[in-house]
Amino acid sequence: MRSRTRNFTSVSTNFSLNPIISSQSPSFEFDVVIIGAGIIGLTIARQFLKESDLSVAIIDASVPCASGATGAGQGYIWMAGKTPGTDTWELGIRGKKLWEDLAKSIEDQGMNPLHELGWKKTGSLLISRTSDELFMLKDNVRLYCEAGVKAEFLSRKELVLKEPLVDVEEEGGAAFLPDDCQIDAQRAVAFIQRENRGYGSRYAEFFNDPVVDVLRASGSGGIEGVRTTKNSLYCKKAVVVAAGSWSGSLIETIVEKFNIVVDVPVKPRKGHLLVIENFSSVMLNHGLMEVGYMDHKVAKPSDSGVVDYAHTMSISMTATLDAVGNLVLGSSRQFAGFDTEVDESIIDQIWKRAGEFLPVLRKVSLEDLSKDRKVRVGLRPYMPDGKPIISPVPGVPNMLLAAGHEGVGLTLAFGTAEMVFDMVFGNPAKTNYAPFSLDGRNYK
Numbered sequence: 001m002r003s004r005t006r007n008f009t010s011v012s013t014n015f016s017l018n019p020i021i022s023s024q025s026p027s028f029e030f031d032v033v034i035i036g037a038g039i040i041g042l043t044i045a046r047q048f049l050k051e052s053d054l055s056v057a058i059i060d061a062s063v064p065c066a067s068g069a070t071g072a073g074q075g076y077i078w079m080a081g082k083t084p085g086t087d088t089w090e091l092g093i094r095g096k097k098l099w100e101d102l103a104k105s106i107e108d109q110g111m112n113p114l115h116e117l118g119w120k121k122t123g124s125l126l127i128s129r130t131s132d133e134l135f136m137l138k139d140n141v142r143l144y145c146e147a148g149v150k151a152e153f154l155s156r157k158e159l160v161l162k163e164p165l166v167d168v169e170e171e172g173g174a175a176f177l178p179d180d181c182q183i184d185a186q187r188a189v190a191f192i193q194r195e196n197r198g199y200g201s202r203y204a205e206f207f208n209d210p211v212v213d214v215l216r217a218s219g220s221g222g223i224e225g226v227r228t229t230k231n232s233l234y235c236k237k238a239v240v241v242a243a244g245s246w247s248g249s250l251i252e253t254i255v256e257k258f259n260i261v262v263d264v265p266v267k268p269r270k271g272h273l274l275v276i277e278n279f280s281s282v283m284l285n286h287g288l289m290e291v292g293y294m295d296h297k298v299a300k301p302s303d304s305g306v307v308d309y310a311h312t313m314s315i316s317m318t319a320t321l322d323a324v325g326n327l328v329l330g331s332s333r334q335f336a337g338f339d340t341e342v343d344e345s346i347i348d349q350i351w352k353r354a355g356e357f358l359p360v361l362r363k364v365s366l367e368d369l370s371k372d373r374k375v376r377v378g379l380r381p382y383m384p385d386g387k388p389i390i391s392p393v394p395g396v397p398n399m400l401l402a403a404g405h406e407g408v409g410l411t412l413a414f415g416t417a418e419m420v421f422d423m424v425f426g427n428p429a430k431t432n433y434a435p436f437s438l439d440g441r442n443y444k
Ligand SMILES: Cc1cc2nc3c(=O)[nH]c(=O)nc-3n(C[C@H](O)[C@H](O)[C@H](O)COP(=O)(O)OP(=O)(O)OC[C@H]3O[C@@H](n4cnc5c(N)ncnc54)[C@H](O)[C@@H]3O)c2cc1C
Pocket: 035, 036, 037, 038, 039, 040, 041, 059, 060, 061, 062, 063, 064, 065, 066, 067, 068, 069, 070, 071, 072, 073, 074, 075, 076, 077, 209, 210, 211, 212, 242, 243, 244, 245, 246, 250, 270, 271, 272, 273, 330, 331, 377, 378, 379, 380, 381, 402, 403, 404, 405, 406, 407, 408, 409, 410, 411, 412
């Protein structure tokens, strides 16, 4: 990192920057500038630090996990719920493998991945309650096996043997993927931040300091840097927008300067999770999800062909125990703008829905747990075609976008980071870039 102005408060690398503002805002220079310090921005920063000698700055309007999606995430690093042969499947496989590599390297260094990342290889159970769903599950299991992912179909009886607290009707059953894992998003973010900070003066964090504008280079027509509310950050190699649900409006503001129009229809999709602490009545061996969850990933249009976003609230049962044994129950999906207020009626519905699969919960009133419950609310960056954008921004040299991961951003993070890095360096693709490109994208 180099200073571009004479008078600025010296910047250490491990800091929440709070510079003294003079008439001219302090300015700095880095090779790579990343906007957004959610899981996507932080893993991209890590990739550049680890795989190159470039300097990296990461900027956030807030601090990691405080706004956006990442801090609320359930933590499933799953192939269950993803469909073999789709565009995101390959990226999911890659993303999961890179998490597994990280967990292994933590272990090799004598640390405990459960402690560092909340890492658990729980396996996943995708549960069905009706015969129609069962048919779909059996088909999915076949596809998983053909795609090389271990999967097994469980009848209701076999399901109950594996997960004794789960009960479904006679026609129910489950797909079991024994290699699926989970993390604790907040622990994992803290770990990645510590790793990034370990690169010393090559890395700097600018938090509580939103990007408000870009600095356009004269001549090349590319981007020279960004302006935040407090600083100007110049960049030599690339600016990466990884601002989750805010990426669309941010990109629009930026490209206006270049007189071009880029359509980034990312929308915040609010989700609630209920965390019950000190709740010994529920011992789960696996991560659970009802199979209906898969239907809600992309909001469906009505008969008129239009999506009525205001009326697409859905609740699907998800349940797991986190790194310290808290019961984590999910989850809701709704379009409510950038509102992050807790809606108690949704929490009630999450609790009731969980009780339909875990009868032991029906014996307990949620009110009796008021002291031990926490609610997490996050804004999933939703894309209408169900795929993130990981792409150069056409017409703006040196600028890339990595956003729109909706409900799978934790799983896809390392695969996304690798893709961005390879794009910047012109490396051969490890996974196919084309489906995630902005160029020629059809959002239907
Ligand atoms: C309830 C819930 C459960 C989930 N469960 C899972 C799961 O089990 N598995 C899974 O894989 N995924 C899960 N997800 C999805 C996952 O959490 C997201 O896909 C992922 O966190 C998106 O990360 P991100 O970095 O793109 O966005 P975010 O985490 O939203 O980060 C974006 C950041 O950009 C910053 N920002 C915005 N505007 C600006 C600006 N102008 N300048 C600077 N910074 C800015 C914000 O402050 C924010 O910190 C879940 C999400 C939710 C809500």
